[in-house]
Amino acid sequence: MNVKIAVGTKNKAKLKAVETVVNRTLIEISSITGYDVDSGVSAQPFSDEETRLGAINRAKQTLQTSRADLAFGLEGGVKWIGKELYLCNWAALATKEHTYTAAGAQIPLPIEIVQSLIAGEELGPVMDRYTKEQDTRQHAGAIGVFTDGLIDRAQMFEPIVEMLVGQYRYWSKQ
Ligand SMILES: O=P(O)(O)OP(=O)(O)OP(=O)(O)OC[C@H]1O[C@@H](n2cnc3c(O)ncnc32)[C@H](O)[C@@H]1O
Numbered sequence: 001m002n003v004k005i006a007v008g009t010k011n012k013a014k015l016k017a018v019e020t021v022v023n024r025t026l027i028e029i030s031s032i033t034g035y036d037v038d039s040g041v042s043a044q045p046f047s048d049e050e051t052r053l054g055a056i057n058r059a060k061q062t063l064q065t066s067r068a069d070l071a072f073g074l075e076g077g078v079k080w081i082g083k084e085l086y087l088c089n090w091a092a093l094a095t096k097e098h099t100y101t102a103a104g105a106q107i108p109l110p111i112e113i114v115q116s117l118i119a120g121e122e123l124g125p126v127m128d129r130y131t132k133e134q135d136t137r138q139h140a141g142a143i144g145v146f147t148d149g150l151i152d153r154a155q156m157f158e159p160i161v162e163m164l165v166g167q168y169r170y171w172s173k174q
C-alpha cells in the first residue's frame with residue numbers, strides 16, 4: 001500500500017519533523033504534502049486543552065481537504081502552571097478510523113516574553129523581536145532559543161510525531 005501523508009501547516013519546522021519521522025518509521029510513502037488549514041482555536045492557544053484541540057482540528061480538517069491516508073496536525077501553545085507560563089506542544093494524527101493524540105516539550109518562558117503574551121501578542125513575533133531575527137518559529141523556535149540551540153522546533157516536535165506513528169502502528173495491528 002502506498003501511504004499518502006498530509007500535514008496541516010506550511011510551517012517548515014513542523015513539516016520537517018513529520019518528514020523526518022515518517023521516513024524513518026513508515027514504509028511505502030507515496031507523498032507528504034503541507035496544507036494551510038484553520039486550527040479552529042485562537043492564534044495563540046493559552047491552555048493544554050486549547051492547544052490539543054487546535055492539533056486535533058488541524059489533523060481532521062487536513063484529512064478532509066487532502067483525502068490522504070494519514071493527516072497530521074501540530075500545534076504550539078502556552079499554559080499556566082501556578083505563576084509560570086510554560087510552552088506546551090501537541091500533535092494529532094487523523095485516519096478515517098481514529099484520531100491519535102500526543103504531547104511533548106514544556107519549558108517555562110521568561111517574564112518579558114510572558115508580559116508580551118499577556119498583552120495579547122503572539123509568541124512568533126515576540127520571539128522575532130527578542131532574538132532580532134526573522135521567522136524563528138520556522139527554525140529554532142522559542143524552544144531552540146531557550147535551550148541554547150540544543151533542541152530546535154523541528155527536533156522538539158519529532159518525539160511527539162513518533163508517539164503518534166507508534167500509536168497508529170500498534171492499534172493498526174490489533
Ligand atoms: O503556520 P502554523 O502551522 O500555524 O505555525 P505557527 O508557527 O503559527 O505555530 P502554532 O500556530 O502552532 O503556534 C501558535 C503560536 O505560538 C507561536 N509559537 C509556538 N511555538 C513557538 C516556538 O517554539 N517558537 C516561536 N513561536 C512559537 C507561533 O508562532 C504562533 O504565534
Ligand SMILES: [Mg+2]
Nearest residue numbers: 039043044076
Ligand atoms: Mg499559527
